[in-house]
Amino acid sequence: MANQITIEQALELVEFEHGLAGWQIKTVYDDVHGDVHGDVKGQVWGTIGGRQWQFVDTLKEELKHLIKQGAGKDELLAALDQLEDSKD
Numbered sequence: 001m002a003n004q005i006t007i008e009q010a011l012e013l014v015e016f017e018h019g020l021a022g023w024q025i026k027t028v029y030d031d032v033h034g035d036v037h038g039d040v041k042g043q044v045w046g047t048i049g050g051r052q053w054q055f056v057d058t059l060k061e062e063l064k065h066l067i068k069q070g071a072g073k074d075e076l077l078a079a080l081d082q083l084e085d086s087k088d
Contacts, residue, residue, distance in 0.1 A: 012029065013028065013029055013030050014026075014027065014028050014029065015027040015029070031046070059079070059082055059083045059086055060083065062079060063076070063079045063080065063083060066079055
């Protein structure tokens with residue numbers, strides 16, 4: 001049992017929240033070593049393999065943004081063409 005983390009130690013590293021999927025990590029207060037699985041939402045600082053984090057919209061997300069922003073017909077058709085040509 002000596003190798004197990006206490007709840008107090010865990011709360012110094014992460015903040016938890018309860019959502020629709022149950023308990024999940026909300027905030028990480030320290031460096032992350034190893035893999036991160038699932039969604040990354042909010043703000044992320046630091047690097048991965050020496051490169052800065054960057055959020056990139058999928059083609060579906062980009063199309064949704066264009067629709068919400070009231071993009072013109074040509075811009076929407078171009079985005080639809082890209083989406084059809086991809087496996088996204």
